[in-house]
Amino acid sequence: MSTKDIQNLRRGFLEQIKNIKDVKSLEELRVKFLGRKSKLTVFLRSLKNLSIQKRREFGPRANALRVEFDEAIRKKLSQFSAVASQLSHVVDLTMPGKKVTLGHLHPLTLIEQEVIDIFTAMGFSVVEGLEIETEYYNFDALNIPKGHPAREMWDTFWLCELKRAPTRTHKGQAKYEVPDTGRKNLLLAPGDKILLRTHTSPVQVRYMETHRPPFQIIVPGRVFRYEATDASHEVNFYQVEGLMVGTKISLANFKYVIEEFLRRLFREQKIDFRFRPSYFPFVEPGLEVDIKLAARRKPQATSRWLEIMGAGMVHPRVFEYAHYNPRDLQGFAFGVGLDRLAMIKYNVPDIRLFYSGDLRFIGQF
């Protein structure tokens, strides 16, 4: 380090410290000029290797520079803390923050909104269905006729038949009307049995009856199963139905959409997928989708395959029920349990927590 170097260093320092406006940049300056790797420190440390003459010449000058820098930084720092201490005189900055209340969204709402956002970004429309359905839409139109053993896959809550309305003229019928959003009320023929939908799939046929392909929709909503409640079963729970129909929508397209959806939902590029054969009467072929999440996730969700959804290519008979010509069209459908997704994503061990109304649970989301 020459005399000129020392002068340059000093000039640079004085120029820069003038422009320092906050503690953070002051600290950056200190590291630059006095830190372990700074020119000055490196030079001071190398003094012992120099000749005695050089040591005598540069040692005191470098040391003086160090002291000057140090004092300048201290001085600047005291200016900043003066401002801070004036404020802290009035406010105890260490007091806990005041509790501001904001409500919490239910985790199933959070996950539903996330699912909706992912699918709308892929061009899927969001459709709502009915919780009370007819036997026709819940079963028959989905290629599950009466007496079909597959009906046993869905334990059903049936609703009592409506009694004839009180009437003086005796012309009244016990018609069932279910208000259907987006169109006129629907009157059903007497004798139609009504039930609580066991899946969101009835919306497939309802939607196809009033829309022309190509289209892609999802249908989130509450569904019902007559089964004993335990940590993984509830009598009411949530599903999202998906349906994409066009002239050339293929199984390969289905795999793309589902993999894309699950990667985005779990914010995870490395998910192992398993697509394997399964059976649902309203799709052909039917598939089951399993996932395995990366190991850094919660341990319960990583070690084994998790069944995520049932899916498949829309059965030609379902197209026929919707008055489509199955020869012109193909598409895929899937149904995914929202509760199950939320349990995996948020590490919730018991499905009943979702329906407990307990704010110690809800307050965590």
Next chain:
Amino acid sequence: MKFSYTLLKRILGPRTPPILKVAEALTMHSFEVEGIAGDRLDINLPANRYSDAASHNGVAREISAIFGLHLRTKPIKAAHQIANRGLLEVEIKDKRLCPRYMASYLSIPEVKASPRWMQEILVSSGIKPINIVVDIMNYVMLEIGEPMHAFDADKLDSNSSRVANRTIIVRRAKPGEKLKTLDGQTFRFEPHVLLVADRKQALAIAGIKGGASSGVAQKTKNIIVEAASFDAPAIFKNARALGLLTDAAERFGHELHPELASLGMQRAVSLLKELAKADLLDSVDIYPKRRKTGVIGFSLKKFADFSGVTLDEKRVREYLTFLGFKIMDRHKSSGGDFLLVPPSLRLDIQNFEDVAEEVARLYGYERIKPLPPVVSLATAEIAKDSRYKRLARQILIGLGFSEIYTTSFAPKGEVEVQNPIASDKKYLRSSLHSNLRKSLVENLKHFDEAAVFEIGKVFKHSVKSTSNKRDLLVAENWSIVMAKGVKKGLPFYEMKGAVELLLQKLGITEYVFLDKRHSLEILVDTKPIGLMGVEELLKQGSCAYADLDFSALMKFIDEERAYLPPPKFPAVQRDVSLLLDLGTKAGDILQAIEDISPRYVEDADVIDYFEDKSLGVNKKSLTLRIVFRAEDRTLTDEEVDEEMKKIIATLRDNEFHAQVR
């Protein structure tokens, strides 16, 4: 359904892959193997595969197709020589419930134990060995998939004089008819239950379980072997109703091809001859309406469109041949299009898509490369319900309410459940109110205050009247209930403020509140859309709630906003404290003020309120803030003083008798 790996190996030969590999391959290409225990595979058989795969032969065929292994055993020919010597007669009374019935009459020198290998296979499939006849019946069911039954022939028509001639009648139960089954239970039948009987009495519950009186025992000399075909829904229903979910009922409860009966019979008779030295005396086959197998067209091009994978014809033919399809080559010239005859037992294969599934799953779904769909761009629409729910939720959490989800079932309501799961869940909820109340009571055990809301469907009956008729309807509507509970105090005013903000944020400005004494009714555009009120919460405190018909409210939601410039001229504010009768309603006073000076009063609000004995008996004090403004100029102090005087004088002289404090 349980399967023995040993038996699968017997059928497939020594090149059978190890059990774990078999399980994995079946799960990925055929159906799910739910568990492995020793030699046993537990398979979750799909409802449409019972006809071909509820058997070791069927599962072995799947394995052979997946691994490209040829079966060691030659398939049994369905052709079966029928003797019809007249020793045995079969009569089917209901041909819809029993499309086919085969019976063979055999003499048997000795009913001993079955060979060890057979017993081992039975045990590993979860069946208890009994004697050689019963074991062969069960073994044939395992191997072929047809549930078989054997009767002791000498126990039939035991009182009849024509001992040489045995008769089997398939008919529905007579009123009050009873049968003691092999396991010692006695059943009394409903008249629709199908039975197998002799001339005098019931011998077995068709397709479900055999009777005790005709069971094969050690002393048995002659047997009648049954292989039949029954109506699946009927068997399914009867087995459920009787609580007899036997191996036979499980299979017959799903549709089985009538050909299985002849495959089973042939195998059973040959095993009885071979292992039990039995002698076939007579046989009968009643099969009036034969099932035909159709022809299906398959196209490689169509398959490529459907699956997104292009496969060469050779591979596709190989897959299908292994599965037992017959490929008809007449249309060979048309390049990748051919006609197929599916294996007769495959009742699940009826159209192109069914065949495409066979090819795609054998190829492997995991090998199909994901492809982004190519479609015309169309805007994604979000249903109004969905959008408005999200909007309301965002506002409500901003107001400090947390969202809960509660059960759709209730002890009381209007829409009744036919098969309730519990006595307090007999109805569908007609309101969310009581569920939220319950949640508050629980939450106040842990918190000093709690604010919750739910957006959910409620269910009611309604009557729709037209000029000459009244129809009863089920109505399913969205509801929002907000509830705030506190240990001390009454949070009603906060609730009211929250409801107003919710309405305003939803773009609803035309609302009024109507005092209904015990609750406050909310009207939008003169339509009642909800109620607000207060109530006690057991010993926990009290709560305020608002119950809104969200479906009705949705019609008024306005997401449009329009900017209005701020007023040009300043406002003048005056505060005044009034002494009033305790019963005077603040809302009435504020309304009166706006009516007295409609031109200049921009707003009137209550900023302080108290009751005290010092004010006098039954008196209260309200401090009001009145904001005056003119649209066209700055109001002078004198003008405002004048208006204030007018207001105070009017309130003093009318029914309010207000005094300025």
